[in-house]
Amino acid sequence: MRVLLTGASGWLGRFLAPRLRAAGHQVTGLDVAPGADTDVIGSVADRALIDRLFGACGIEAVIHAGALHKPDIVRYPRQAFIDVNSSGTLNLLEAAVAHKVSRFVFTSTTSLMISSAIREGRGDEAAWIDETLAPLEPRNIYGVTKLAAEHLCRLIHAEHGLPTVILRTARFFPEEDDTHAELSGENMKANELLHRRLTVQDAADAHLVALDRAPAIGFGTFIVSAATPFARSDAGELKRDARAVIARHFPDAAALYDRAGWTLPASIDRVYDASLAERVLGFRCATGFADVLAALRDDRPPPAAHDPGYTSPKEPPV
Numbered sequence: 001m002r003v004l005l006t007g008a009s010g011w012l013g014r015f016l017a018p019r020l021r022a023a024g025h026q027v028t029g030l031d032v033a034p035g036a037d038t039d040v041i042g043s044v045a046d047r048a049l050i051d052r053l054f055g056a057c058g059i060e061a062v063i064h065a066g067a068l069h070k071p072d073i074v075r076y077p078r079q080a081f082i083d084v085n086s087s088g089t090l091n092l093l094e095a096a097v098a099h100k101v102s103r104f105v106f107t108s109t110t111s112l113m114i115s116s117a118i119r120e121g122r123g124d125e126a127a128w129i130d131e132t133l134a135p136l137e138p139r140n141i142y143g144v145t146k147l148a149a150e151h152l153c154r155l156i157h158a159e160h161g162l163p164t165v166i167l168r169t170a171r172f173f174p175e176e177d178d179t180h181a182e183l184s185g186e187n188m189k190a191n192e193l194l195h196r197r198l199t200v201q202d203a204a205d206a207h208l209v210a211l212d213r214a215p216a217i218g219f220g221t222f223i224v225s226a227a228t229p230f231a232r233s234d235a236g237e238l239k240r241d242a243r244a245v246i247a248r249h250f251p252d253a254a255a256l257y258d259r260a261g262w263t264l265p266a267s268i269d270r271v272y273d274a275s276l277a278e279r280v281l282g283f284r285c286a287t288g289f290a291d292v293l294a295a296l297r298d299d300r301p302p303p304a305a306h307d308p309g310y311t312s313p314k315e316p317p318v
Contacts, residue, residue, distance in 0.1 A: 007066030009035025033313040044088030085145035103214035112143035121269035125235040170225035189304035
């Protein structure tokens with residue numbers, strides 16, 4: 001298929017574009033910044049550009065991975081998030097309908113599911129987060145605009161029947177966390193593979209599966225995160241003593257972490273449950289916490305990419 005990939009120069013795009021081509025698709029990459037897989041420089045907020053692009057390239061499918069993200073909150077006004085994340089998504093959806101595109105995959109985020117209460121770890125149990133979580137109360141403009149974009153996807157599907165899959169991806173960024181600094185970046189990313197992270201390779205693979213399955217699904221929203229070893233019944237103990245729960249599942253984790261100079265989480269405040277994606281979408285992340293421990297045993301680099309110097313290609317060099 002002739003696939004339009006937005007965000008082609010970004011962290012996900014650089015892994016996704018080669019996979020699409022390897023699968024036999026013809027990719028047109030769109031981004032505001034140049035990149036190896038970007039063919040057109042421009043913004044999804046530019047409706048005239050979007051209309052020209054669909055017509056000139058004969059687009060048959062869309063993967064909309066381009067967005068302003070949470071770290072951009074300190075760099076851009078709220079209106080920019082509305083223009084890009086919400087209005088830009090509507091531009092793509094309406095162009096997709098006008099040009100009879102066969103499917104639409106939207107890269108969303110688990111961040112829109114995290115209220116201030118969840119973010120602050122209130123309550124006596126870890127929050128068990130699946131697609132039934134309600135009400136959704138995003139805590140910043142990033143989450144608000146991504147949730148609005150999801151609603152636009154749902155509306156256009158309902159009105160026009162456009163097959164659409166929304167992927168609420170967990171964390172897969174390579175840079176340092178911009179709100180937590182108590183652990184090294186590699187240690188934190190390793191811990192998060194227990195309950196709120198996936199590798200960028202798995203994120204890219206999920207989009208390929210969604211692209212293939214969208215017509216059969218019709219419309220679906222899926223959390224995409226590494227499969228957690230925990231059960232919902234663990235929620236209370238995870239909040240009180242996460243290390244005891246981890247030890248039951250991975251008896252040598254503490255010793256391997258000690259050898260690496262890492263720290264296991266004492267408390268876990270949330271768990272992303274990606275089982276719906278496995279059951280309905282047919283996708284399960286290939287990499288999880290067991291792979292972290294295997295890497296530590298073999299003195300190999302951990303599976304989650306860590307690059308403290310990474311900056312978005314749309315930002316000028318520091």
